[in-house]
Amino acid sequence: MELRQGKQVYEMPHQLTYYECDDTGHPTLGMMLSMMTMVSDAHSIALGMDTATIQQTGGAWVITEYDGEVATEQPHFGDQVILGTRALAYNRFFALREFWMTDAGHEKRYFHLRATFVFMNLKKRRLMSIPAQLIEPFNSPEQKRLPRLAKPASLTTTDPASRQYRVRYFDIDVNHHVNNARYLDWLLDPLGGEFLRNHRPVRLVIKYQHEVRENATVTSQFQLVKKTPGLVSSHRLLVDDQVCATAEIGWVEKSIQK
Amino acid sequence: MELRQGKQVYEMPHQLTYYECDDTGHPTLGMMLSMMTMVSDAHSIALGMDTATIQQTGGAWVITEYDGEVATEQPHFGDQVILGTRALAYNRFFALREFWMTDAGHEKRYFHLRATFVFMNLKKRRLMSIPAQLIEPFNSPEQKRLPRLAKPASLTTTDPASRQYRVRYFDIDVNHHVNNARYLDWLLDPLGGEFLRNHRPVRLVIKYQHEVRENATVTSQFQLVKKTPGLVSSHRLLVDDQVCATAEIGWVEKSIQK
Numbered sequence: 001m002e003l004r005q006g007k008q009v010y011e012m013p014h015q016l017t018y019y020e021c022d023d024t025g026h027p028t029l030g031m032m033l034s035m036m037t038m039v040s041d042a043h044s045i046a047l048g049m050d051t052a053t054i055q056q057t058g059g060a061w062v063i064t065e066y067d068g069e070v071a072t073e074q075p076h077f078g079d080q081v082i083l084g085t086r087a088l089a090y091n092r093f094f095a096l097r098e099f100w101m102t103d104a105g106h107e108k109r110y111f112h113l114r115a116t117f118v119f120m121n122l123k124k125r126r127l128m129s130i131p132a133q134l135i136e137p138f139n140s141p142e143q144k145r146l147p148r149l150a151k152p153a154s155l156t157t158t159d160p161a162s163r164q165y166r167v168r169y170f171d172i173d174v175n176h177h178v179n180n181a182r183y184l185d186w187l188l189d190p191l192g193g194e195f196l197r198n199h200r201p202v203r204l205v206i207k208y209q210h211e212v213r214e215n216a217t218v219t220s221q222f223q224l225v226k227k228t229p230g231l232v233s234s235h236r237l238l239v240d241d242q243v244c245a246t247a248e249i250g251w252v253e254k255s256i257q258k
Numbered sequence: 259m260e261l262r263q264g265k266q267v268y269e270m271p272h273q274l275t276y277y278e279c280d281d282t283g284h285p286t287l288g289m290m291l292s293m294m295t296m297v298s299d300a301h302s303i304a305l306g307m308d309t310a311t312i313q314q315t316g317g318a319w320v321i322t323e324y325d326g327e328v329a330t331e332q333p334h335f336g337d338q339v340i341l342g343t344r345a346l347a348y349n350r351f352f353a354l355r356e357f358w359m360t361d362a363g364h365e366k367r368y369f370h371l372r373a374t375f376v377f378m379n380l381k382k383r384r385l386m387s388i389p390a391q392l393i394e395p396f397n398s399p400e401q402k403r404l405p406r407l408a409k410p411a412s413l414t415t416t417d418p419a420s421r422q423y424r425v426r427y428f429d430i431d432v433n434h435h436v437n438n439a440r441y442l443d444w445l446l447d448p449l450g451g452e453f454l455r456n457h458r459p460v461r462l463v464i465k466y467q468h469e470v471r472e473n474a475t476v477t478s479q480f481q482l483v484k485k486t487p488g489l490v491s492s493h494r495l496l497v498d499d500q501v502c503a504t505a506e507i508g509w510v511e512k513s514i515q516k
Contacts, residue, residue, distance in 0.1 A: 018299065019292040019439065023430045025309075030428065034277040041276065045336065051283075077432075078303065168447045169454055170288065172281045174335075181277065189426045193472055196427055214451055 001104050003082065007139035010043035011084040013104070018077040022196075026074040027101075029201055029249075030184035032111055033066065036099040037181070039083040040117075047137040057131045060175045062120045065207045067149035068099075068113025072200050072252060080104045087138035089146055092129045093118060096146050113204065114149055122175065125211070152205045152248035155234045160221040163190040167216045177211040183245050186220045187235045199231065203250030210244045212237075218244070259362050261340065265397035268301035269342040271362070276335040280454075284332040285359075287459055287507075288442035290369055291324065294357040295439070297341040298375075305395040315389045318433045320378045323465045325407035326357075326371025330458050330510060338362045345396035347404055350387045351376060354404050371462065372407055380433065383469070410463045410506035413492045418479035421448040425474045435469040441503050444478045445493045457489065461508030468502045470495075476502070 003011040020031040027035075040061075044054070054060065075081050081101050088096040095117040101110040121128040165186045173179035183206070188196060212218060219238045224231055227250075235247040261269040278289040285293075298319075302312070312318065333339050339359050346354040353375040359368040379386040423444045431437035441464070446454060470476060477496045482489055485508075493505040 017292070017296050018432065019289075019296070019437070021432070022428060023432055023434060025432050028428060031277075034275070038275050038277070041336070051334075051336065076309075078299070078309065168443060169449075169451050170280060170286060170443050170447065172451070174276065174279070174281055174283050176281060179277070185426060185428050189428065191427075193427050193430070 001080070001082070002106070004084065005046065007047065007137065009084065009086045010039065010046060011082050012039055012042050014038075014081050014083050016075055016077045016079050016081060021077040024197065025076045027110075028184070029070070029188065029204060030181045032070070032101070033181040033184060034179075035083050035101065036085070036113065036115065037063070039085045039099065040097060043085050043087075043138075044134075049134055049137060054134060057119075057134065058123060059119045059121050059128050059131070061117050062175065063115050063180050063208065064118050065116045065149050065205075066113050067115075067205045068111065069203055070111045070201050071109060072202060073108065074110055074200075075101075075103065081110065082106065087140035088114070089141050089143045090130065090135050090138075091143055091146060093127060094146050095130060095135060095140075116146070116149060120175070150205045152207055152246040153232065153234050154246070155221065155223045155236055157223050160223045160236070161190060162219055162221045165189075165218045165220060167212060167214060167218065169214070172214055177213055180208055183208070183212075183237060186218055186237060187222070187245075187247055187249070190220050190222055191233065198254055199251040200254060201249050202230070202252050204247070205249075206245060206247040208245050210239070210242055212239055212244050259338070259340070260364070262342065263304065265305065265395065267342065267344045268297065268304060269340050270297055270300050272296075272339050272341050274333055274335045274337050274339060279335040282455065283334045286442070287328070287446065287462060288439045290328070290359070291439040291442060292437075293341050293359065294343070294371070294373065295321070297343045297357065298355060301343050301345075301396075302392075307392055307395060312392060315392065316381060317377045317379050317386050317389070319375050320433065321373050321438050321466065322376050323374045323407050323463075324371050325463045326369065327461055328369045328459050329367060330460060331366065332368055332458075333359075333361065339368065340364065345398035346372070347399050347401045348388065348393050348396075349401055349404060351385060352404050353388060353393060353398075374404070374407060378433070408463045410465055410504040411490070411492050412504070413479065413481045413494055415481050418481045418494070419448060420477055420479045423447075423476045423478060425470060425472060425476065427472070430472055435471055438466055441466070441470075441495060441505075444476055444495060445480070445503075445505050445507070448478050448480055449491065456512055457509040458512060459507050460488070460510050462505070463507075464503060464505040466503050468497070468500055470497055470502050
């Protein structure tokens with residue numbers, strides 16, 4: 001297996017476990033986001049920035065948005081895949097990264113997303129400027145204005161379908177808030193098993209606005225809109241009346257998948 | 259890294275991901291169970307019994323109980339560990355396996371558990387005899403009576419602490435029931451963040467009695483009993499009035515951990 005590993009680009013092999021996959025045997029959207037965090041952590045570590053180095057700054061990398069495409073053909077648990085990431089550009093407060101998962105021969109691309117990273121002061125729970133020693137090793141271009149990722153379409157109905165979720169202890173990650181991959185379970189679960197088994201996600205746009213903390217109860221609202229071809233679901237997660245995340249997911253029916 | 263790989267014994271390397279770990283950075287009990295399923299799957303595959311071969315029988319391996327010890331010293335995400343399993347013995351309906359996780363040098367043992375496997379007919383949702391072609395390759399001894407694993411202590415209170423959990427779509431695995439590792443989140447979450455951050459599990463006994471299906475609501479009850487040293491929690495999971503699982507977990511306070 002050929003892996004690209006340099007300052008800007010980093011790839012790692014990964015064997016898909018069954019617990020990264022849903023009941024159809026393919027990776028879940030939530031686990032795709034987890035795998036992206038894994039490969040960007042591995043990239044940092046490979047360039048000498050381990051967890052301890054990052055913790056010394058008093059901050060942590062936090063992802064504020066994703067935007068990208070998911071292929072209708074997906075690998076199966078047990079399959080060997082390649083996870084990759086590239087540091088695209090950065091400025092004082094934002095860093096843009098690209099992520100992909102391909103087969104072992106780089107022939108099939110299973111997903112391709114871009115993500116915006118910020119750096120959060122873990123005590124004050126707010127943005128801090130990105131420490132130079134944590135961004136310069138990636139050798140990515142510094143840009144005053146970074147390309148903007150797409151924004152999720154807003155819900156247009158005043159009466160969306162809705163479900164409530166209590167934050168569980170194991171939703172909380174080392175940054176003491178709900179891990180951003182967990183949001184996907186809340187976003188998708190209200191769509192129901194029948195919908196989720198008969199459709200495949202092909203596009204994901206998600207924007208994280210406020211962190212969700214321990215003991216909160218999250219309301220997950222969604223609205224389905226038909227497009228040609230396929231469907232789009234718009235989503236909103238709220239804690240009390242505060243919007244914590246919005247998302248838009250494009251779907252195709254399994255029978256018409258390419 | 260030296261790995262033992264034979265008919266009865268199988269070891270695989272594994273780099274701990276952050277999503278296998280809780281907010282203290284150490285693997286969760288639920289993910290330990292998932293990793294055990296991963297290494298026993300890998301063992302089957304290494305001996306030529308892949309998912310397709312197993313599916314042809316119309317059945318699937320299902321774990322009915324675990325019993326074992328967890329070390330107070332645990333690895334951290336990013337660490338390279340070894341996952342191991344040994345096929346101990348079997349008879350017509352039951353197979354006994356041993357599992358462990360060690361550091362890369364086989365010096366520290368992070369957990370050690372035994373598990374009983376049965377084979378479930380996926381259509382009839384009931385036990386079937388273990389197909390010879392799926393057990394003989396392990397070359398483990400056939401025994402009329404297998405050693406019995408410990409039974410979880412029963413709750414003695416009539417008024418246990420209790421929480422309800424709705425089964426979510428992503429709790430369902432390829433066998434179309436809730437994955438047995440997910441039970442651990444329901445068992446542990448009612449203990450609360452403060453307890454879970456200040457205690458470490460050192461022993462786990464769990465017995466799965468009935469499968470939990472999609473759309474069910476699970477009641478998780480527990481009772482804490484002081485022992486010297488440490489604490490024991492007894493757990494019961496119910497759907498309606500049917501007991502689906504019972505468990506007993508031994509704990510030590512972090513301040514007195516060895």
